[in-house]
Amino acid sequence: MREVEDNKMSRLFNDLFIFEMANSHQGDVEHGKDIIHEMGKIARKYNINAAVKLQYRNLDNFIHPDYVNRTDVPHVPRFMSTRLTYDQFTELVDAIKEEGMIAISTPFDEGSVDWCMEQGIDIIKIASCSSLDWPLLEKAAATGKPLIISTGGKTLSDIDKLYNFFSHRKCDFAFLHCIAEYPAPADHLQLDFIDRMNKRYRDVTIGYSGHEDPDDNTVAMLAVAKGAKILERHVALPTEKYSINAYSMTPAQADKWVEAVIKARTICATKKENDKYVSQAEIDSLNSLMRGVYLKHDVKAGDTIGIDDVFFAMPCQEKQMNSGEFNDGIEVSRNYAANEALFETRHITSTKLARSVIHDAKGMLYEAGIVLGDDIEIELSHHYGMKNFRQTGAIIVSVINREYCKKILIVLPGQKHPMHMHKIKEETFQLLYGDLEIVLDGEEKELKAGDVQTVLRGQKHAFTSRNGAIFEEISTTHIRNDSYYDDPKISKLDPMDRKTILRKW
Structure with missing residues (x-):
């Protein structure tokens, strides 16, 4: 099994919130900075491990030259209309770090991986559409950066291949369960698969990238309950100039989403690592309902008693033997009268x-x-x-x-x-x-x-x-x-x- 070092890079995944800039922030640098600033407010309000994710495409190579000006090919017009330069992306990376957040980018081509390295991106994200793009994965794996891989549309066999690919290269990586529908209907979300991933890839951090109704925070809470450690959502900032799509969150919705996830983590968390915590209040509550051991008849010191000599009833007094502690063959240390509570040291046999x-x-x-x-x-x-x-x-x-x-x-x-x-x-x-x-x-x-x-x-x-x-x-x-x-x-x-x-x- 792959070894995960307990180093600074691995800890970037811990309880991470990822705010993904929807629609490439409309290709508007100032608008992008406004979104980053709003997410920074939320990160500081809740003191969370937060990241903002960009998308890098070297459009000079990413789109075939014969299709650059075509309007009938899906995505091409949007990519071209929201194009940003290398320097403009650098401004956004700087803005993310100034807000005290982690900078993540999704590169869709090898040249964009170079941009990630040159601009000091903290984590490289692999999109679901690229997660079997082996030339791109080779390039990303060679960077030594921590990687997050979305698994939308991928079968279990596909994910096994990805696990082995990145494990063999000793990469520090995480998987995100994802349903690549925009927006994703509730009956397609399959959150039970997070359980399967956590069991199958025990040494990998598993998260959830959501595209469901932005007002439905129960999905994120359920993802946490299933063991998702990373949560990702698209975020946007509606203005008079720019509208927002059906699967992206406004800052107000993102605020409520973060609050719901934190609440879910609090509800799900155990107090002791890898163990169940039992509070004194819980013990006292249950003890008040326990049955104590009482004598049916008089016994003398040195007598050996069994199940026929006792009965069980509440209340169970402090230091009294309870029904679960009793076993046949107890030798009593003193005289007891009928109906008296039994106070004897519990003998734990081999x-x-x-x-x-x-x-x-x-x-x-x-x-x-x-x-x-x-x-x-x-x-x-x-x-x-x-x-x-x-x-x-x-x-x-x-x-x-x-x-x-x-x-x-x-x-x-x-x-x-x-x-x-x-x-x-x-x-x-x-x-x-x-x-x-x-x-x-x-x-x-x-x-x-x-x-x-x-x-x-x-x-x-x-x-x-x-x-x-x-x-x-x-x-x-x-x-x-x-x-x-x-x-x-x-x-x-x-x-x-x-x-x-x-x-x-």
Whole structure:
């Protein structure tokens, strides 16, 4: 999978709003500056990451000379009537940057790519009509600029080709879901496809370029909910001289659009990265509805109680055991009278600990889209006991162990697997999901999804993950007792004392 550097260029895509100058701002530089100024006001009002996008066409080459003066060919009259010079475009780029916004341009020919470079354009945008124009794409990819590619009218197979094209060239790029109809009817928008793109191209920022009714901001809000990180709309400024088309926004409409997108982002955002935030208010609200554990009859200190000795009812008092915490076989620490609330420390068994980590591991597999069959063996490798498993250990799924061996290893967030080596087995890891740091003969190495690392016989190695990892291990036959740990406490344990083997999970 393509590596995306966490650098300044990549961050340009973060929660980006793109204001596209409609109809090439009528070929009027001063009118274009007025539009830029209005968008600058909106950007400052909401303190957003905003860009204004221009369109570059070197008309001397873009239109065949025999068609320059034709009025019966679509778009040619409009392109010719709104023509701007290189110097005039430079004025507009300067105006965008003076307003504190990002300058983007869509070049439609190779000469226009040169203009982008010479004028210091921050991001190059590839229009939907040009997204399979391979000579133009080669030129844009060679610039080293961050790229945004619109995918209007492109099939999934087309987008796969684009992904591979730009990934192989190590470009920093984003995709925009787009329906290239102007205006685009609501029943053609297919916002569910944003979900598909986010899952299929996990390392690429996905956005949405809209051409729907400028007053319908629910579409942009839904696009955010679907995971769009970049939002683009055409903007224009109606005057006595210039009218506005059916898919472009006035400054007032653009203001409301930005406000709606920010609201959607607030509604959709999680407080903790990659996790669900649970507030204390939410906990208190639910706790007030929980059932507590109460005794059906008198019991004495030291008695062991089960489900037939208790009943569940609300309210559940502070520190009282609730119905979800109760399990058979609790030994009470004091005398209780009938109907009295049970206040005992919850005992978490090794079985419950094992079940909880298995649930987490299966959830990671679900999220990664990795399906394991039923004919597998699951090993919980707990080097310092099950109670410390979330800190030290790994879940090892044995898929096959013949002359060759395949395993899937699952490392929970923050979990470490201690330093060890094998004398008989040679193994190769390939990271399938998440992040993994491996220490090999004292040298630390960060693996990203798709990376491969071979561990030779006798090489000491350990690994850990910040956010969780799933990786495949291919090796020679696995031999029991072929793991030699640096920590003597682990080495002294019988292998079965530091492993729990499951046949089904």
